[in-house]
Structure formats: structure tokens, C-alpha cells
Amino acid sequence: MEVRGAFSSNDGKRHRELTPLRLIRGVVCLLVLLSTAFMTLVYCGFVSAVVLRLFSIHYSRKVTSFFFGTWLALWPFLFEKINKTKVMFSGETVPARERVLLIANHRTEVDWMYLWDLASRKGCLGCIKYVLKSSLMKLPVFGWGFHILEFISVERKWEVDESNMHQMLSSFKDPRDPLWLALFPEGTDYSEQKCSRSQKYAAEHSLPILNNVLLPKTKGFYACLEDLRGSLDAVYDMTIGYKPRCPSLLDNVFGVNPSEVHVHVRRIALADIPTSEEEVSAWLMNTFQLKDQLLSDFYSQRHFPRQGTEGDLSTLKCLVNFVAIMMLISTFTFFTFFSSIWFKIYVSLVCCYLSSATYFNVRPKPLQ
Template sequence: MEVKDVEMRDRTQTPARLFRGLLCLLVLLLTAFMMLVFYGFISAIFVRVFSIHYSRKATSFFFGSWLAVWPFLFEKINKTKVIFSGEMVPARERVLIIANHRTEVDWMYLWDLAIRKGQLGYIKYILKSSLMKLPVFGWGFHILEFISVERKWEVDESTMRQMLSTFKDYHDPLWLALFPEGTDFTEQKCIRSQKYAAENGLPILKNLLLPKTKGFHTCVQDLRKCLDAVYDVTIGYKHRCPSLLDNVFGLEPSEVHIHIQRIPLDNIPTTENEVANWLMDTFSNKDQLLDKFHSQGHFPHEGTEGDLSTMKCLVSITTLLVLTSLSTYFTFFSPSGSKSMYYSPVPIWPSLPVSTFDQCQFSAVKNCLET
């Protein structure tokens, strides 16, 4: 108990943490904007006219460099311990990932696994449509080909199937991440989920919400022939679940535990009812695993992945800084700088309302990505 208190006191807010966090946040926002303005257009529209495969490779290169900043921030700057357990999964598989959704930043810690497997630029998420409308980041979600859902199956089915149909080329790496609970965990949501489970003869879960099965079944059904496996990922935090700002300022968590089970597609049934029952059983086992984590402080079979490579992160961050420096130079300081101030998209886009920007630019991105 004394050790825990020391760790928690050590992670209180300080002026140094506040300054460092604000500086990191500024760098992340500025580099994100410059990457989207210049290299997002190149990779997602210009290259895609000639080849979808090479468009995705270019997008992975450019945005993988930016995404690498986050694991570096978590593990190297904030000194958060990311501990992997369960099975050591192969590199460069095409997979569907299912994970519990304890807090708003669970999906960011999947990047810590993806960077170790060389798949950081190829990870895609199924996420609620409101996030796709965020300034800057929402534009990136479109370019990275995230699947937007309204969480109404009669609306989402056609969108999901259309996007999934573009992911079937086995030559394109793919990590597709799905949170079957559909929303992050809260005590109030858990009570409602348990009530529904009791009324319908379903497992009563203490650490999870009941999974929604239709989206998972659709992913498995549509991609079964072009996936290698499903990764069942369970995430646990010590000592408190973090928010986005906790991550940026290094306040929480002190440790992130990620347990992975690799499931071959042949082990997953084919009919919708059987898949639904399989997913319910999987979440029931996941709930028991989280019970043990909370009582023991760790998952079984730890140490399946090594520490994050500092050199790999530095190479990615150096690439990011070089790219953003070049784009900044050509925008403001090139010999034709006077023209670039009028014709480059940098001063023009922020002056447009978001709705106008969406109509005149990212409708083109979306249409291009959906072809």
C-alpha cells in the first residue's frame, strides 16, 4: 500500500509536467495539421489515383511517423510502463482486433503494440461518427480509412460493408480494431448492461459491458478469407483509468497491462448466432481475466514483448520533423513565398467554416477512399 501511495504522489501535477505536456500537445497539433495539409493530400488523393496499394503504403509512411510520437510520449517521456502478456503474436499479420473499452484512450495504447510489430501506419478503427467531425484529427481519421458508425445497425450495416469491401486485398497490411462494447465503461452503463443481461439470460459481467455482436460478425464474415487471425486484447490500468489529458501530462496511468490471445479464424464459427454466442463467451472469459488482474495486479504470462525501441521512435520522429520543416519552409519561406501565402492551403483552410471545408475538400477525400 505504501508503494502505491508513493507512485501516485509522484504523478501529481507539477509546473514541469504542465509545461512539458503543453509543449508536447502543441507539437502534436502543429505537426498533425502540417502532415494533413501536405502529405495527406499526396498520399490519400494524388497517389490513390494511380494505385490504392501504394496510396496506403504512402499514408502508412507519413502518418506512421506522426503516430510514433504517442508511444514515445507514453513510454519514454511520461515513463508509463506498458506490460504485454499472453501470447507473442507474429509481425505483419492481417488481423481483426477486439478489445475492452475501459476509457476514452484505450485505442491509443494499441499503438504501443502496433509499433512493435511494424503496423503502426496500418491500424484502422471502427469509431463513432462524431469523432470523424473533429477539426484536424477528424480529417486524419478519414485519410487513415477509419470506419464511421452511428451505433444504429440499420444505418451502419451498409457503411461497414462498403468500407470492409475495400480491405480485402491481402497485399495491403491491415489491423482493424473494434470495441464490441460500443462505448467506454462506466458504472452506470454497467448497471444497465447487467439489468439487460439478467432479463435476457445473458452473462452478467462486472468489468465489461455486454458486447454488440452484429458488427463483429459482419467483420468476420466479410474478411474471413483475407485475415490471418483475431487478436483478443484485454487492457488493464494501474492505478486509475487515464483521460487524454492524463496521457499528455504524464499523470496516469503508471502502468498499462495488455493481454493478447491470438485466435485463428478457423476457431471462430460461421453462422451469426454461433458467432454471437462465441463473442459472449469470449467476453465472459475476459471479465474473469479482469477480475484476476484487479486482485493480483497483473495478467498471466507477462513479458511477451520487449521494451519500445528508442532508436525506432527517434527515426520516426526525425522523419516527422524533417517533413514538417520542409512543408513549413515551402509554405512561408520559399523563393515563391509570396505566391504560396496566397495559393497554399495553409492560410485558406482555417478561414473556411468546417462545414464548407468538409464539402469542398473532404467530400473528395471520402469519395476517393470509398472507390
């Protein structure tokens, strides 16, 4: 436990103080992200993921990926350009636009957001999907987005989740559809208390004692791997570390933490991963042992090996994307509030549809 170091603790000092300017800027950024998310869902998401899906799932996903990839690019823009957080990649340089299963350690509630920074560099922002706990689907507005982007919601009880996972995974097998499916095998974010429970369980069952990660759960990973094995290019094993401490969502929004995010990437070919469930479980456990050692080295050396595998985001591209999004959303906002009443009726009906579709987890099927 001691190897984690002071700067990895949530009790550490903030990188920057929460000044009135950062507070105001953070509130403005949050309002912009929320309002643009709402308008993108109502005007773009409904048409691409619902109407177009009636005719073609493949083209529905392509169009949805374009619109939401454009919107999701606002988050790396916020992290790297507005908040000035350094996102540093190390390990292996991975090809662009592969179909992959992605696994990562789950250190804090916002780990999944920093996967967008790599996806942005690889042209895969709009096709990233997550396995996430079902309670997040109930978030206002964002829950609708999770549903439209076809995230897999789980109760974290295999007897409940198994059939839903297999049903969703079976729809992701088309090799024409770009796919980054992200899974956090630990099942929950890290804390000292959870780590103690994990270590106690490991000692009782003769499993490795891990200090910087929790014991991984293997059934969900095995299901993803086996259902998609024939259509995947690789598995990306990603390890995330923070300086000076792990951020919360509001730390990210207000730009007070982190100063640096370090992401180590390891690409594993499918042929190098065993096929039986027992061997896959052993492989995943060994992978998390390596991840645990990698994090121990990171906390002592303050960097991962082979750093600098990816360049910085283009400021010009970020600004052009931001301006395009704001112009589009301004147009939608004008139509909604200052144009025909039919736009208000349309927005109301779409909101009702998205609320019910997300709650009941239903998607339209093609007409033929």
C-alpha cells in the first residue's frame, strides 16, 4: 500500500486553487457541455440512431459515430487545451481505427473520460462504447446519450447481466462497424477500503495480493472476448496514473486537478490470448499483476516506461470543431425557442421517446 506515494492520494493538494475565475469558467463549460449534449441528442441522435436505424443499423452507427464523435471531442478540448492538463501516452503506439476490446484500471470516477483522449488521436471517438453500471443510465440527458451510443449497462450480478451482455455483444459483430469496447474488469473504482477487502479475498483464495488495483472480475471480460473474438483486431491493455492526485468530475470541470494524466498502452493480438474460460481468467489475473507492478513503478518513478508515443492534440482542429459545434447548436436552439411551435412539439416528443427508450432499454429494429 505504501508504494502508491503521496501524490496519488485523494488527500493530496490540488494542482491549482479553485479561484473565482476557474469556478465561473467551469460552470460555463459545464453548461455548454450539457446544452450541446441535449441539442445533439434531440436533433442529431434521434435522427441517426432511431430513424435511420429503421433502414440500416450499419449506416445508423456511422452517422451516430460522426455526430457524437464531434461532440465528444469537446471533452479532450476541455482537458488538454482549456484546463492545460498534460495527457501523456507511453508503451506501444497503436494503429488507427482498429476494432478493439479495451481494458483499463479503474482508479477514479473519471478514468473513462481520459480514454477519449486516445480515441480522439486515433479517429475513434464516436465508436467508443463502455460497459457501465446501470445506475448511470438514469442520469438526465447523459443517460440518453449512453443509450443511443449503445453502452452496455450491467447490475454487476452475472446471473442478471449475462443474457443482456450476450444480446448486446451479438449486435457488435459486424466488422464494417468501427468499435472500441471499453471494460473496467475491477468492476468499481479503487479505494483503500475496497483494496483491503480485495486483498483479504485474495489471501483466502490463494490469489495474488495486489496493492494498486483490485482483483479483476473475469466473466464479463471472457464474454466480451469470446463473443467478439472473430471480429476484433486486438485487445488494448491501458494503465492510467495521475499527478498530483486522482481527480473527481468537478476537479476536471474546474481545472484544479490533475496536472498530468499518464496512460500506458499495451497492444495484445488476439492470437496471444487463450480461448478457454479458465485460461482467460488466469491471463487476466496475470495482466493485472503486471498492471499492479507498472503502477508501483509509476508511483516511485513518476512516469511509465517508453513515454511519448502520441503527439499533442491540434489546437486548430479543436477550435474548428468547437466553432462548428457551437454554430450547429445555436441554430438548433434558435429553431427550438424562436421558430415554429412544431419544433417545440418535436423536442417534447423526442424527449419522451428517449426517456422511455432508455428506461426500458429498447431500440428500433430495421424494417426489413
